[in-house]
Amino acid sequence: MSANVAAAAKATPPPEDKSAISVRDMRKCFGDHEVLKGISLEAHKGDVISILGSSGSGKSTMLRCINLLETPDSGEVRVDGELIRMKQGRDGRQMPADIRQVERIRANLAMVFQSFNLWSHMTVLENLVAAPTHVLKRPRAECLEQAEILLKRVGIWERRNYYPPHMSGGQQQRAAIARALAMNPKVMLFDEPTSALDPELVGEVLRVMRSLAEEGRTMLVVTHEMGFARDVSSKVMFLHKGEVDSVGEPKEMFARPPTPQFKQFIANFNK
Amino acid sequence: MEFLSDLQAQFSTAYELLAAGWGVQLLWGIAWTLAVTVVSMLIGAILGSLVAAAKLSPRGGLKFIGESYTTVFRGEPELLIIYLFYYGGTQVLTGVARSTGSIGSTDILNMPSFLGGVLAVGIISGAYQAEVFRGSFLAIHRGELEAARAYGMSAWLRFRLVIVPQVLRLAVPGLGNVWQLTIKDSALISVTGVAELMLTANKAARSTHHSLLFYTVAGILYLVMTSVSTPIFEKAERYTSRSFTRPK
Numbered sequence: 001m002s003a004n005v006a007a008a009a010k011a012t013p014p015p016e017d018k019s020a021i022s023v024r025d026m027r028k029c030f031g032d033h034e035v036l037k038g039i040s041l042e043a044h045k046g047d048v049i050s051i052l053g054s055s056g057s058g059k060s061t062m063l064r065c066i067n068l069l070e071t072p073d074s075g076e077v078r079v080d081g082e083l084i085r086m087k088q089g090r091d092g093r094q095m096p097a098d099i100r101q102v103e104r105i106r107a108n109l110a111m112v113f114q115s116f117n118l119w120s121h122m123t124v125l126e127n128l129v130a131a132p133t134h135v136l137k138r139p140r141a142e143c144l145e146q147a148e149i150l151l152k153r154v155g156i157w158e159r160r161n162y163y164p165p166h167m168s169g170g171q172q173q174r175a176a177i178a179r180a181l182a183m184n185p186k187v188m189l190f191d192e193p194t195s196a197l198d199p200e201l202v203g204e205v206l207r208v209m210r211s212l213a214e215e216g217r218t219m220l221v222v223t224h225e226m227g228f229a230r231d232v233s234s235k236v237m238f239l240h241k242g243e244v245d246s247v248g249e250p251k252e253m254f255a256r257p258p259t260p261q262f263k264q265f266i267a268n269f270n271k
Numbered sequence: 272m273e274f275l276s277d278l279q280a281q282f283s284t285a286y287e288l289l290a291a292g293w294g295v296q297l298l299w300g301i302a303w304t305l306a307v308t309v310v311s312m313l314i315g316a317i318l319g320s321l322v323a324a325a326k327l328s329p330r331g332g333l334k335f336i337g338e339s340y341t342t343v344f345r346g347e348p349e350l351l352i353i354y355l356f357y358y359g360g361t362q363v364l365t366g367v368a369r370s371t372g373s374i375g376s377t378d379i380l381n382m383p384s385f386l387g388g389v390l391a392v393g394i395i396s397g398a399y400q401a402e403v404f405r406g407s408f409l410a411i412h413r414g415e416l417e418a419a420r421a422y423g424m425s426a427w428l429r430f431r432l433v434i435v436p437q438v439l440r441l442a443v444p445g446l447g448n449v450w451q452l453t454i455k456d457s458a459l460i461s462v463t464g465v466a467e468l469m470l471t472a473n474k475a476a477r478s479t480h481h482s483l484l485f486y487t488v489a490g491i492l493y494l495v496m497t498s499v500s501t502p503i504f505e506k507a508e509r510y511t512s513r514s515f516t517r518p519k
Contacts (some may be wrong), residue, residue, distance in 0.1 A: 115414050119419070122514075163513070
């Protein structure tokens with residue numbers, strides 16, 4: 001870990017009420033391969049953090065460990081100040097102590113996936129109301145009304161009765177973002193949301209994400225979109241071989257790369 | 272000419288026999304065959320989904336039970352299973368009833384023939400349905416299950432909202448196949464004395480000595496049942512996979 005990160009962590013202990021997500025010393029192995037080697041992260045409310053890193057750096061795994069789609073081997077995750085309680089499983093590995101708590105927290109951390117993962121047997125509208133009505137137990141009429149507003153916002157209202165397989169990738173991803181918004185989440189997790197899209201469809205998804213950032217949403221975005229990282233996010237975090245290599249203010253980071261690894265990484269992108 | 276008049280005579284005999292009551296009996300036979308098939312399919316659906324879940328379980332014990340079930344009931348002759356349930360069931364019931372004193376020591380408590388039959392056919396159908404359900408579950412796009420978890424759905428909600436509808440969609444073609452097998456297996460339970468189509472045709476053939484006629488008629492009726500069910504399953508398939516076919 002670079003001096004840069006350690007200094008940043010020491011200098012600004014976040015006031016508890018402003019913390020949206022706090023990760024401390026997260027570790028994760030797949031077999032013998034250590035993917036995360038003690039990652040820490042602080043996201044305050046309203047932060048838009050772009051998480052960069054080359055393939056295999058652990059950035060997606062980190063995101064998936066935050067909402068426990070993967071179970072971290074050790075470390076702490078707090079969402080909105082609430083610690084996700086873990087216990088020792090029978091096989092000696094860590095597991096969630098209370099799955100109900102995890103489900104409640106997941107509902108506050110809406111995730112947008114690389115491959116959209118809309119429920120293919122439901123229309124777009126049904127995709128948007130499924131979790132709010134069944135998980136959050138909100139009245140269906142209210143959810144439908146909100147869903148229509150969200151679909152107008154992401155520009156696919158006229159496709160509301162389509163099934164996902166009948167739509168383009170860009171439309172599916174915008175529907176997936178609307179599905180995430182329908183949860184009124186505290187934090188939105190984006191796992192390479194534009195990586196599976198044809199180049200000409202990337203723009204429409206980025207525009208929606210930019211507008212979310214502008215209205216003050218808290219977002220963690222694993223991405224390869226350097227433009228988004230530099231111009232839209234409030235913080236950039238660069239992972240290298242399972243560790244936090246550097247964290248900082250985007251313009252500063254891109255203008256003066258704090259580490260040789262990050263310098264190399266952006267150089268490769270500009271080639 | 273002699274041949275033609277002979278054929279005519281054959282037809283009028285056939286007509287007379289069918290009109291004399293055997294026709295109605297055969298129709299009842301169809302009704303019983305369909306009843307046996309439907310009930311067996313339902314028993315098989317319940318058993319099949321439980322067995323599929325066991326086979327997919329990460330727990331070794333459950334997996335073993337599921338594997339054994341499909342191995343045994345797909346590997347044994349259907350007739351053997353039916354005899355086992357019917358005659359074996361009678362023996363068990365009699366033994367229990369005698370020991371509790373509810374029947375005399377020389378009385379016999381028969382396994383109800385319909386119950387014994389549909390249990391046996393249902394258990395066999397369940398073994399095939401389990402394979403259909405297991406394959407369908409494995410064909411669900413993993414990302415959709417993951418999204419359900421990521422949106423805070425409990426195991427029950429994921430099952431109800433994502434797994435069941437998708438398994439049904441993927442299972443319809445395979446279930447159509449099992450339905451045909453089950454119609455044919457239902458003929459075997461004629462040995463337990465359920466008056467379904469096979470037993471009725473048998474009775475008619477033996478008592479009138481017109482085997483050729485009655486077995487041909489029964490054969491045609493089985494073919495009608497299996498071919499009528501094909502378009503019904505095709506329609507069901509179109510409906511359940513509507514999200515994957517292009518809209519008009």
